[in-house]
Amino acid sequence: MTKNLKHLFDPHSVAFIGATDRPRSVGLGIVNNLLIGSKQRKIYFVNPYQKKVKGISTYSSVLDISEKVDLVIIAVPGESVLEAARQCVQKKVGAVIIISSGFAEIGKKGKERQKKLLEIFQSTQIPLLGPNCLGIIRPKSHLNASFAPAMPKVGEIAFISQSGAILNSVIDYSTKYNYGFSYLISSGNEADLSITDFIRYLGDREDVKVIAIYVEGISQGREFMDIAKKVSNHKPIIALKAGQTERGRQMAFLHTASLAGSAQIYRAAFKQSGVKLVSTLEEMLDAVRVLAWKPRIANGIGIVSNAGGMMVLATDYSERAGIKIPSLSLLTKRKLKKAKVFSPSVLFNNPFDVLGDASPERYKVVLESLLSQKNINGLIVMQTMQINTEVYQNAKVIIEAQRKWPQKPIISTCLPGEISASGLALLQKNHIPNYPDPDRAIKAMKALLIN
Amino acid sequence: MKKQLTFSESQDLLCRYNIPVIPSRIFKTEKVGQSLFSKMEKPVVLKLVSPQISHRTERGLVCLNIEKKAEFQEAYRELKQIAEKEKIAGDFLLQEMRTGIELGIGAKRDIQFGPVIMFGLGGIFIEVMKDVSFRIAPFSRREALSMIKEIKGYPLLKGFRGGFSVKLEKLEKILVGLSSLMIENPAIQEMDLNPVIAQGTRVEAVDVKIIVNDEKS
Numbered sequence: 001m002t003k004n005l006k007h008l009f010d011p012h013s014v015a016f017i018g019a020t021d022r023p024r025s026v027g028l029g030i031v032n033n034l035l036i037g038s039k040q041r042k043i044y045f046v047n048p049y050q051k052k053v054k055g056i057s058t059y060s061s062v063l064d065i066s067e068k069v070d071l072v073i074i075a076v077p078g079e080s081v082l083e084a085a086r087q088c089v090q091k092k093v094g095a096v097i098i099i100s101s102g103f104a105e106i107g108k109k110g111k112e113r114q115k116k117l118l119e120i121f122q123s124t125q126i127p128l129l130g131p132n133c134l135g136i137i138r139p140k141s142h143l144n145a146s147f148a149p150a151m152p153k154v155g156e157i158a159f160i161s162q163s164g165a166i167l168n169s170v171i172d173y174s175t176k177y178n179y180g181f182s183y184l185i186s187s188g189n190e191a192d193l194s195i196t197d198f199i200r201y202l203g204d205r206e207d208v209k210v211i212a213i214y215v216e217g218i219s220q221g222r223e224f225m226d227i228a229k230k231v232s233n234h235k236p237i238i239a240l241k242a243g244q245t246e247r248g249r250q251m252a253f254l255h256t257a258s259l260a261g262s263a264q265i266y267r268a269a270f271k272q273s274g275v276k277l278v279s280t281l282e283e284m285l286d287a288v289r290v291l292a293w294k295p296r297i298a299n300g301i302g303i304v305s306n307a308g309g310m311m312v313l314a315t316d317y318s319e320r321a322g323i324k325i326p327s328l329s330l331l332t333k334r335k336l337k338k339a340k341v342f343s344p345s346v347l348f349n350n351p352f353d354v355l356g357d358a359s360p361e362r363y364k365v366v367l368e369s370l371l372s373q374k375n376i377n378g379l380i381v382m383q384t385m386q387i388n389t390e391v392y393q394n395a396k397v398i399i400e401a402q403r404k405w406p407q408k409p410i411i412s413t414c415l416p417g418e419i420s421a422s423g424l425a426l427l428q429k430n431h432i433p434n435y436p437d438p439d440r441a442i443k444a445m446k447a448l449l450i451n
Numbered sequence: 452m453k454k455q456l457t458f459s460e461s462q463d464l465l466c467r468y469n470i471p472v473i474p475s476r477i478f479k480t481e482k483v484g485q486s487l488f489s490k491m492e493k494p495v496v497l498k499l500v501s502p503q504i505s506h507r508t509e510r511g512l513v514c515l516n517i518e519k520k521a522e523f524q525e526a527y528r529e530l531k532q533i534a535e536k537e538k539i540a541g542d543f544l545l546q547e548m549r550t551g552i553e554l555g556i557g558a559k560r561d562i563q564f565g566p567v568i569m570f571g572l573g574g575i576f577i578e579v580m581k582d583v584s585f586r587i588a589p590f591s592r593r594e595a596l597s598m599i600k601e602i603k604g605y606p607l608l609k610g611f612r613g614g615f616s617v618k619l620e621k622l623e624k625i626l627v628g629l630s631s632l633m634i635e636n637p638a639i640q641e642m643d644l645n646p647v648i649a650q651g652t653r654v655e656a657v658d659v660k661i662i663v664n665d666e667k668s
Contacts, residue, residue, distance in 0.1 A: 217563075220563070221561070221564035221565065221587075222565055225564070262563075264583075265561050265567050268567065268584075268586050268587055269587050272586060272594065
């Protein structure tokens with residue numbers, strides 16, 4: 001039975017049980033975040049002990065609100081959550097987020113409490129997020145039903161995390177690199193709604209181009225696989241799985257029948273359901289950013305560099321990743337020759353060495369020639385800081401080329417420093433991702449490949 | 452309560468899913484053994500089988516390379532003596548001997564994902580190199596092939612430097628069969644086909660261990 005998540009993600013009214021203006025409290029954080037969207041929706045604060053919060057009159061119970069309430073956020077101490085939840089059920093609200101901790105994560109007593117909580121919602125259709133979570137964020141509609149420290153930018157990435165703290169850092173990091181999200185979901189203890197429910201929902205959303213999940217454990221494995229398989233058919237899912245190294249337990253499988261460690265089972269499950277498993281947070285963020293910004297392509301790319309060393313590295317990484325680097329066609333070579341930006345002795349190959357003294361004009365000729373070759377579907381453009389490398393001007397060249405060939409993603413590789421800063425910022429602004437290391441650039445390109 | 456199926460029970464079950472077991476005969480007395488021995492392809496292996504024992508080779512309960520009647524008699528008496536001395540209640544097993552690539556195939560039941568099938572090269576490859584791949588059952592032959600190709604030792608299956616090679620279709624069918632077996636028999640907790648000896652189209656399980664949840668207890 002699938003619950004309707006509309007009221008959770010697109011509420012017209014939100015009530016917050018536990019609203020307070022006590023400095024440095026989680027409650028105040030949520031109050032401030034909710035007020036960001038006060039023009040978009042009606043906000044109600046519930047606090048029986050405080051008449052006003054931030055100058056806004058409070059209600060002593062959610063039951064005292066006469067209007068319909070779509071979403072309720074509960075952040076009160078563990079033992080009072082149950083009563084607040086009962087009132088939500090009585091009020092017939094549309095969805096509930098429980099921020100409070102003190103449930104299954106604290107052991108036996110908490111598990112008991114979580115069981116009682118589920119009983120309260122059992123016979124209802126009210127979707128429950130949490131408990132023990134950070135909340136949700138929808139930047140586009142200014143919905144920040146969380147205690148995250150900042151509002152991320154608007155974008156097309158959906159991020160579901162079983163760790164709230166990781167979300168917080170991701171928000172900060174993403175802002176610096178100019179990419180944004182359509183959904184940020186901290187799923188907490190997953191007493192009711194789980195990663196699987198969210199993947200199912202996000203699979204149909206038009207403002208989601210890629211789904212990233214940070215997973216510690218999945219409770220209904222088979223259902224997860226079925227849903228993920230369906231969604232990953234048309235939308236990439238990137239997973240970061242924590243708890244991969246129980247090596248000791250792993251596999252004395254045949255010998256002593258102490259069976260396979262769960263790490264491999266997860267790996268198999270992800271593989272069979274089309275979910276791409278990454279090994280670091282950085283790799284995950286690199287992949288989602290490029291997937292949000294760029295179209296997916298068939299295998300076959302060009303590599304352009306003003307340094308032989310970088311080119312060799314990139315070639316190694318491409319080989320390892322199974323990325324094809326097609327040779328240049330006669331037509332492409334003819335174009336390059338005709339442009340007269342190289343001395344006649346220069347060899348034209350892919351990967352392409354534009355040489356250390358490359359001018360923006362030379363980069364332009366090479367980029368355009370390579371991009372017009374049919375089986376080159378994307379480009380990695382590398383710059384090292386030679387005495388006459390004009391990163392800012394080159395950035396303009398790259399942006400212009402990308403505009404001309406929007407279906408062929410360009411990824412920049414340049415170790416960022418003082419000289420390159422302004423040029424790389426310009427690229428970022430224009431949704432050309434830059435990676436300091438060719439390995440990261442190749443992995444990002446790999447994420448774009450349609451198998 | 453968990454219990455281990457006997458060799459014949461295991462053999463019957465595998466047979467229903469077209470998972471070949473090396474030609475094997477169970478018997479108790481020397482006389483029956485001798486008549487079975489005379490009808491089998493030589494050489495053969497004689498083993499003592501009992502749910503009580505696991506590390507058969509280490510305990511000297513296996514006699515290899517038996518070609519002649521006299522060798523059979525000698526092996527039988529030797530094993531019989533050990534069994535009596537160590538109070539092992541069990542039967543004797545005669546198996547034809549095969550050469551080929553040693554493989555290991557297994558299955559277990561995971562709480563979250565259900566039946567999981569494991570595949571790897573046998574012996575030290577599994578124990579030392581940990582070169583194995585996993586898939587969640589049920590799966591198709593295509594998935595089985597990707598599972599076979601995933602192990603690092605895959606080139607060895609293709610007949611590396613003139614060594615034995617394996618008909619991959621055979622192997623795929625076994626993996627898919629095992630995947631169905633686990634889905635259709637929820638009482639089975641884990642299985643271990645180790646070794647499976649493969650050469651060309653002959654891919655046969657030599658040793659089988661199947662652990663089931665015993666409903667009666």
